[in-house]
Amino acid sequence: MVFTPTREAALEKLDIFINESLSDYSTKRNYDYGPENRSNTSCLSPYISHGVLSESEIIKKALNKYSFSKVEKFIQEVLWRTYWKGWLERRPTVWTSYVNDFDSQISKYKNDETYNRVINSESNIECMNDWISELKETGYLHNHTRMIFASIWIFTLKLPWQLGAGLFLKYLFDGDPASNTLSWRWVGGIQTKGKHYIAQSWNIEKFTNGKYSNVELNESPECLVEEISHETIEPVMINADFKLFKDLIIFENTLYPELIDFINENFKQITVIMPESSNDYDRISENLLNFKVGLITNFLSKINKNILINKIKIQELQYFKDKNLCAIYPQIGKNLNDLYLKELNIGFLYKKLDIFSNKYCNRGYFGFKKNIKSILKAI
Numbered sequence: 001m002v003f004t005p006t007r008e009a010a011l012e013k014l015d016i017f018i019n020e021s022l023s024d025y026s027t028k029r030n031y032d033y034g035p036e037n038r039s040n041t042s043c044l045s046p047y048i049s050h051g052v053l054s055e056s057e058i059i060k061k062a063l064n065k066y067s068f069s070k071v072e073k074f075i076q077e078v079l080w081r082t083y084w085k086g087w088l089e090r091r092p093t094v095w096t097s098y099v100n101d102f103d104s105q106i107s108k109y110k111n112d113e114t115y116n117r118v119i120n121s122e123s124n125i126e127c128m129n130d131w132i133s134e135l136k137e138t139g140y141l142h143n144h145t146r147m148i149f150a151s152i153w154i155f156t157l158k159l160p161w162q163l164g165a166g167l168f169l170k171y172l173f174d175g176d177p178a179s180n181t182l183s184w185r186w187v188g189g190i191q192t193k194g195k196h197y198i199a200q201s202w203n204i205e206k207f208t209n210g211k212y213s214n215v216e217l218n219e220s221p222e223c224l225v226e227e228i229s230h231e232t233i234e235p236v237m238i239n240a241d242f243k244l245f246k247d248l249i250i251f252e253n254t255l256y257p258e259l260i261d262f263i264n265e266n267f268k269q270i271t272v273i274m275p276e277s278s279n280d281y282d283r284i285s286e287n288l289l290n291f292k293v294g295l296i297t298n299f300l301s302k303i304n305k306n307i308l309i310n311k312i313k314i315q316e317l318q319y320f321k322d323k324n325l326c327a328i329y330p331q332i333g334k335n336l337n338d339l340y341l342k343e344l345n346i347g348f349l350y351k352k353l354d355i356f357s358n359k360y361c362n363r364g365y366f367g368f369k370k371n372i373k374s375i376l377k378a379i
Contacts, residue, residue: 001035001138003046003173005294007257010047017042018061026073031207032142035134041142042074045174048081050295051255055082055353056379068373075376076369077143082353083368084178086361088332091230095332098181102162115159119167127204127212128152139173139287144207150187151199155221161188171285176253177333189223192364196223232362237355240326240347247271247310249327249346251335252292255299256351259328269308272296273335276313314338321345329354353379 003009021028021039028040047053055078062071088094109115114123121129131149135141141149146168153164165184169175182191189196198219205213242248248263248270263270275292277284284292300309314335321344329348330336339346356378360368 001038001043001140003043003139003291005291006298007047007052008298010044010053013042013044013047014053014058014061017044018065022062022066022071022074025071029073029077030144031209032145033209034211035138035140038142043140045081046139046291047295048078049174049176049179050253050292052257052295052299054256054258055079057257059376075372079357079368079372079375080365081176081179082357083361083365084182085176085331085354086235086358086368088178088182089235089358090232090362092233092332093230094185095177095181096337097228097230098162098165099337101160102166105160105162106166109160109163114157115163118153118157118159123157125152125156125215127208127215128157135168135171136285136287139171139285139291141172146183147187147197148199148204150184151197152217154188154224155196155198156216156218161185161224170283171288173288173291175288176331178331190226194223196221235358237329237348237350237358239349242266242326242349245324245326245347247323247325248349249273249325251328251330252296253333253335254328254330255295256328260299260302263307264304267307269310270303271310271312272300273314273317274311317342317344 021042024040025042031040033040044053044058048055048058058078059075062074068075117123118128119132121132123129128149131141131145150161150164153159154161161184165180168180168184169177172180185191186195187197198221199217200219201213201215201217204215205211243266246268248267250259250270250272252273252275274296275284275289277286277289303309317338321342323345325344325346327339327346327348329350330339331354353375357368357371357375360371360375
């Protein structure tokens, strides 16, 4: 499986999926046929998570070919990421708690035998070894497999969920703070209190098409328990007046195609925060770093030549403290943390989808799902 870091490659994947596989998506999507055969899934998530493809253009293309009822499941899956982001915006301490817990857990487990055997594909569970290798080599895992992986990690291997979530963020091309953190919490039973996802041998055998059978698992675990509660806030998403700013800050996860004309028409310079691998909780693999840099390069190639492009590391934002800044809102996660840590005077520009859908993200996904048609009309 190859993810070419360009919008052109993303659009090609989208067209192929819609024309060849979307009609069977709802019945085949849960099967993991292995990295050599992903025809039953779109594999668009690495591009969506970086903004290279928008949810609205994907859904629009799907609805141009099929009725809403035919592709409703696909549309729901596309918008899960939107829901997770909105949910986390209302509970930012969930993210900061994860970061703090990861820091303490990695110090505790960095020399742990079980942890190191697992992350090096040396455990006694064949499917986990294969999935770890696939994750590192391709930057991708099937969504159903991620759920099974997380369940085995938490309940059979007895490893902290935060370390598993960190492993995914290190390698997954589509990893983002909201979807990743909240999905791991859901599997463990602390996202929806008392409801956890239990990996079962029969399920693994069925949905890997018989590749893995008789996997010895803990199939009757107790849910994890979270001892702290998280305050809910009401996000304020009001676009800054971009005409007051000379510079626009862009992150690797805000490479929205509609920004290109916007930048070309309204700015004389932009500043791009370049991703880097580090030893922090957000450290990323070389493959993921190269993918991000490739997407940025492709995005910048479409910017007018007379616009000044500054490429800086996040640490260099400290030199911008005396300036009024405008940035494309990067969502809760490391990028936003770094902006706030630098104590910058900054205004944000938000995606229309995020502004409109946020009011439906205050509770469970069922309530959000009921309003999908209203969301689609608005965007």
